Amino acid sequence: MKTLLVALDHTAAAEHTLAYANKLAVRWPAEIVVLYCHPKPAAGQPLAELRVQEQRLRGLVERLRYQQLTRQDGRRIQYHYRVLAGCLHDHIREEVLRCAADLVLMGLEHIDCGRQEAPGNHAAAIAKLVSCPLLVVPAGRRSLPKRMVFSADFRTLGLHILPRLAALEGAFPAPLDLVQFYAPADRPQRRQLKQALSKASAHLAWPFSATHLLEDDAPLEGIGDFCAHMQAQLLIIAPGSSEELLRFFDACYATTQAYHTRIPALVLPSAAERQPQVACCDRCAARLAQEAAPQLALANYHAVRWA
Known part of the structure; x- marks a missing residue:
């Protein structure tokens, strides 16, 4: 139960x-x-x-x-x-x-x-x-959601968080839109952003889901506009820090009745809380130690102008 x-x-x-x-x-x-x-x-x-x-x-x-x-x-x-x-x-x-x-x-x-x-x-x-x-x-009588939006920075989102969301699928059996916002300065990283978004969607395995990669220099305003456009009744967020969550609930959004403050918000545990990796054998322990060790920068011979 x-x-x-x-x-x-x-x-x-x-x-x-x-x-x-x-x-x-x-x-x-x-x-x-x-x-x-x-x-x-x-x-x-x-x-x-x-x-x-x-x-x-x-x-x-x-x-x-x-x-x-x-x-x-x-x-x-x-x-x-x-x-x-x-x-x-x-x-x-x-x-x-x-x-x-x-x-x-x-x-x-x-x-x-x-x-x-x-x-x-x-x-x-x-x-x-x-x-x-x-x-x-928020205050007011509401029905259970028929459309949901999941907004996060999927580059840093720990995949261990997603099973907690997948466990709620029985309570919220509705279409889910995954949205990743990025700043104009991050345009060169669009490929990595799209890969992280697709990886999270595949790992989540929600029955009906779609992914969206949107450019916006003000992500919080973008979240509200996107939810209003999709007519979402539930917003799911995975803040990277408590300061980010406080900005989400900033008084200016409540004063202006921003859309994301007028629908229920599901806050997943902070993405900054990473679960420690546990080695199952000596070989895995050696691999984890190698990944944790600082990597030496190799010389870029192609950049050298040879005489």
Whole structure:
């Protein structure tokens, strides 16, 4: 049984996050762990206050279960509740490991530790702490995607990340467009870019996919325009760093209602986190050591002007 870990706060947008998780749980199928972190429980009776918060969560879950879903689907989903004292970023890593979560969901404007920041900032912080994909859901009721876009720098994307995306194919059985943006200065590398894009597509083996190599000196604006052109309902990104993810959720895009902030975003684990290569035998160990060693530059005899 697959597991969705749904981090909620008590804002109105939390209902939309849970409603989206319900649809995923029915389609996949999966069980749902509802997580709520209460920032400042009362000093006198903290346990009693946490029980009150759990009852609020149960009321929300039961209301949506029978308002949104059919009776059969509502009974099929198994819910578990985790109400903890403290901040989400202090508990999320342990909770993902505890329930072996396959996917974490949270709202774009999630409030963590009682603090409200620019939309997506808390999500960017949580993405650094979890080892599984993170699905960021903006406010509003949405259906599951019928078209998806996967944008990344496929030159540096670790292929070990792609199986995590392939495992979600049952939850998102929709056409997938892989897009690689490059700057005008990278035109001489078009062949290498296209090869990396094709390699990722073949390794992913998505049932219906297409590849696109596009030139754009502002990739973030290009992502939004491309998603709008394709009418995508889900954007998948694999940021190379936390700074890149923060730029993706920059306040200017939320203020201008950029297209990529109005659709759910699936954040794959950072491409900078490379898995160490393990040698299976002495021969492989020697090969890995040779690849890691600095290569000496050989003389280019063809460039020498002989007398």
